Amino acid sequence: MPFFKYLDYKFYFDKIVFKDSLFIVVSGSHAYGWNTENSDLDLVRVFYPTVRQALSVMFRCKNNHFKDKFNNKIVDCTEYPIQNFISLLSKGNGNVLDNLFQSSNNELCIIRQDKEVKELQKIVIDELHDGFRKHFLGYDMSLKKDLSNESRLEKYGMNKLLLSRYRLLQEGIILCEHKEVVYNLLKQMEYIDTKYCEDLLNSYIESRKFYRYKNCIVEIEELRQKLESLQLPKYSGLPYCLDTWLIDKYIAMK
Structure with missing residues (x-):
């Protein structure tokens, strides 16, 4: 697990599920470079829901957002099921793009599946639109x-x-x-x-x-x-490539 300097790991073990996480990173002002003593701590977690949660109409897993407090600091956490994260990424959402690449930074990343993160990063850079x-x-x-x-x-x-x-x-x-x-x-x-x-x-x-x-x-x-x-390509294979990557991951999990 990468070194993490902002908070005690105990907070995460108590509050956030590590299991099935693609990554958990610090985002916001700490990542952008203008954090102060009064800055909240923004966390983003991307995780693999179960097959039922991923596919079911009735029990489909949704984004989750919560706030907590630790050592007198506000902790603001957003959690994305992987399919929602992939959907936003395929559409060109810059926020989740940042999160994906923040997960390579050991000063910001709490946990990551290194191989999968690198695969996604390569797909995105190869298929920018x-x-x-x-x-x-x-x-x-x-x-x-x-x-x-x-x-x-x-x-x-x-x-x-x-x-x-x-x-x-x-x-x-x-x-x-x-x-x-x-x-x-x-x-x-x-x-x-x-x-x-x-x-x-x-x-x-x-x-x-x-x-x-x-x-x-x-x-x-x-x-x-x-x-x-400036301009990037109007069309790319990003949605298809990301969708294929995700399907392959779930097939491998079975």
Whole structure:
């Protein structure tokens, strides 16, 4: 089991079922690179339901979400049955794409089936399609609207919303240009040169004032224009390849 630095393993043995998990990872701010002492801990678990749970109309296994507390820290856990995770991945969902590649990071991964994770990662990179790029653009547009919404601004703050826009757009650009999944904001800076992103990130982590919001917004819009100008294949064999992979796994389990 990989080393995990955020919480005591006992929490997971008490609260989360390890059996039949494809992986359990830390996501959210800890993965993106802007976690602070006050950050919640976001966990994602992908697991294999039983054949009945996977196929039954009456007892089909659904996504599960729960919150708990450990060492005065909020733990927010989302669990995906493998078929739901595969479905989202095949459609180009960037969130589950991040989760899949976070599972390769030993500082974020609690448990994983290494062979299966590598197989899925290879399938996705070999069969990338434009749905991923559109996901990043769509999510960014939602965050852009949040910047004009007082309740959302109050909840998340200007800095975090702008950091999220930087991260999404840069991840999309790197995916299109390099065919790599880079979800961490600091690592993205190794690929894309920005003038204001690092200062914004440091000001957020250090809880200090930031004065260049207008510059950030201009720079972010330039990143958006660049991502809009790029393209991945409109169609790919990703849905078929993922579906075939999943069927083979269940046949092997019998």
